[in-house]
Amino acid sequence: MKNSKILFDDFIKEITLPESRDEITALAYLVFEAQFDLSRTDILLGKSIPADAFTTSKLSQIAQRINDHEPVQYILGKSLFYGRYFFVNPSVLIPRPETEELVHLILSTHAKDERQLNILDIGTGSGCIPITLNLEHKHAKVSAIDISDQALATARRNAEWLNAVVNFMQCDILHEQPVLSDLDIVVSNPPYIAYEEKSAMHSNVVDHEPHLALFVDDKNPLLFYDVITDKSKLMLKTNGSLWFEINERFGKEVAQCMQRAGFVDVNIHKDASGKDRFVSGLFIDPQQ
Structure with a gap:
């Protein structure tokens, strides 16, 4: 058995990223929670945990991968979203x-809906949006599409793991029309980073996350x-809503795109950092 606080401090010393102490500490907490099921309180109190040579070697390997700018979520194989691991x-x-925040906006808007x-x-990527909507709203009947078979395999694994019911389908949205109708909500967090912005991004994102989705x-x-x-x-029924996550640079442009297409009550929503991050609007069918 070993004092978790001592092991934690030793692990932090092995991380040499040019980041602030707070950021490195936050990474370390993620690792220890995933590897040892320890809370921050457990670590601060020095809770004893089993730790042999294999454990310390594994922690050193994780620290090295972090130092190589690999995202800690990929190292651990999971990421926390809306209180659940995916x-x-x-x-x-x-x-x-x-x-x-996007998911929370949708859930808040429809919190009182008692209809399907x-x-x-x-x-959909990992499936975090549709799975969370299905689990958090008791009347949500959810479908999700992605062009990537590998992404869909991950999303289906997450749905099974979290006991969510989501209909996943392969579809290239740029070249195919999903065979769905009478929808109340369409939501998307599509690729929105221009290649010209790539040089300003962290290497852990550019070198490891899928460019197809970025x-x-x-x-x-x-x-x-x-x-x-x-x-x-x-696909939307009249008064159905469309929700986007957006590049903060293009809030007005996305809103204008929706307005030109006939959407009404189009709103730009800011994220917790005060940046334009979401756009929503209602579809009114002109034939009704």
Whole structure:
């Protein structure tokens, strides 16, 4: 048995990333929670844990991978989202806190709905959006699509692990129309980072996370928003809503895209950092 606080401090000393002490400590807490099921309080109190030579060797290997700028979520194979752990790997993006905010906005908007909500998530990745909506709203009937078979395999594994019911389908949204209709909600966190922004990004993101889910052509940064907005009109029922996570640079442009397509009550929502991060709007069917 070994004092977890001593082991924790030794682990932090092995991390040589050029980050603040607070950031490195936060990474270390993630590792110790995943590896030893320890809370911060457990560590601060020095709770004793089994720790042999194999354990310390494994911790050193994890520290080295962190020093090589590999995301800790990929090292651990899981990431926390909305209070649940999701399996992640390099075929899917690591779920972000901003996407938790998007899910929370949707749930808050529909908190009092007692009718069935038919929902589609476009570009689902790990499945964190549709799975969370299914588990958090008792009337949510959720489907999700992605172009990547590997991403869909990860999403299905997460749904099974978390006992969620989601209909996952392979679909290239740029070239195919999902065969769905009468939807109450379409939500998407599509690729929205222009390649010209790549040089300003951290290497742990650029070198490890899937570019297919991150980047869009510099010449057409609104490509996915234009396509998804148009295709959503064929799937949403009247008064159905479309929700996007966006690049903070393009809030007004995404809102205008939706307005041109006939969506009403279009709103730009800020994230916890005060940046334009989400856009929502209602579809009114002109034929009704």
